[in-house]
Amino acid sequence: MLRILLVDDDVIVRKWLRLVFESHDREFTVAGFAANGREALEFCRREGADIVITDMIMPDMDGMTFIQGLREWDLRTQVIILSNYADFSLAQKGLSFGAAEYLLKGEITEEELLEVTRRVGARLAGGDRPAARFWGFGTVQIGQIISGGWPETDAALDREMQRRAGRVWCLVFCQDAPGRPAGQGWAREAEAILSGLGLRAGMYVISDRVVAALVADEGGAQCAELAARLQTCTGGDGAPFSLGMDGPARSAEEVRLAFSHACEAARLRFFRGPGCVCVYEEDSREPGMDFQTATQQAYQFVKAGEWNRLKGLIDGVRSGSDRYSVEDIDRLRRLFNAVAEAVIHHAQVCCESAPQLQDTNPIAEIGSILFLDDLTEWLCRLICQCRDLVQRSAGEESMQRVLAYIEQNYMNELTLHTISEVAGFSPNYFCNVFKERTGKSVSSYLTDVRIEHAKRMLTTTGKSIHLIAEDVGYESPSYFIKVFKDMTGVTPNRFRKLNR
Structure with missing residues (x-):
């Protein structure tokens, strides 16, 4: 029976995980809980656990530091990362530190989580060793090669490459269609594609949406040729996966470097879209923007x-x-x-x-x-x-407040800054909102109000043009007369004569 340690700072997530595994108590036992990596590491050192299911972002000690701590103590515990973040760089880093799987909380189902845990448990027991498909290396050994820290496996690969005078290309398949079933199914599709191209390959599942492949290049294929062949397999836009690739490598150490480069190249799909093949290139460009x-x-x-x-x-x-x-x-x-x-x-x-x-x-x-x-x-x-x-x-309430303010203070010197403060917005933003609501600029609307009041005074009072200009907010009578004529087509005196 596998002992499971559940690590997450979210109590609800821990309760959900507990229910998942306790309902299968013939296979799993929940050995304990931890709210951060520090508690989890202490538990593993003190009591031990076969498998840890851990979040990445946690207080005090995050998941990555926890995994690194496990490896420093040479603990055989297997780690499954269960994260909120579909960030490929996190998956890559988790694998490099020795995590067995990288899963997404929002996408993984209970059945899929159980199946992944069973698979990791089989790997722990030495049962995850399928028939060798890549120069005598199985899934476990391929994972050891690309993650490092396994001298015997490295030495075996180096001997095999010398014997065959062969090279290795590293490919990273990234699923582009989140709606497709996650896990091993599409990885088998990718393996079948490589086999259909006549390529000898070994696959290693990094996460439920990322798969690494080591491809034997015994014929000396060129990078451009291999990339072109793979491009035809992705099917263009809407394809189920994109590819990052690098190589050729001639030693285990070079394989790891090529794998790292392929992971970096795969991230370029962010810019290029789904169904692309991204070949690693040294990038010496300046930053694209400030x-x-x-x-x-x-x-x-x-x-x-x-x-x-x-x-x-x-x-x-x-x-x-x-x-x-x-x-x-x-x-x-x-x-x-x-x-x-x-x-x-x-x-x-x-x-x-x-x-x-x-x-x-x-x-x-x-x-x-x-x-x-x-x-x-x-x-x-x-x-x-x-x-x-x-x-x-910014609609009715705010605009009514502004219009009322203009109506009450049109005779005073009103600036855009003063009026916009009444609305509670910056001047530039207020101009946009005001024009959208009234169809006029602030200055045009204020002019309309002043001229309408001037018309009323001209027809109902005997005040002089000079006094009326002052009463509606114009210091210069001549400027008032100009604006009035531009708005009505006649001078104030003419308007008074026509309307009395």
């Missing part, structure tokens, strides 16, 4: 309510994708998260908490989106949603 400046500009646009300029900034980010490198992916995600947080906060301030946005979690949303185009579309939809909420909120 992300700090872009973030500051975004904050300014949000504060000023300049929604179109904000969307233009995001569109500009997307259009520059050919200039970005792998290092820019995390910067882009941070930029998009900053923009999302800013527009949500702005909408909530303007709309009395905006309940429509309370369930929106930018970090989770952005972390689950695989491609830049999809991420940009999501952010633009969020911007439009927040814009509509703010503009509706």
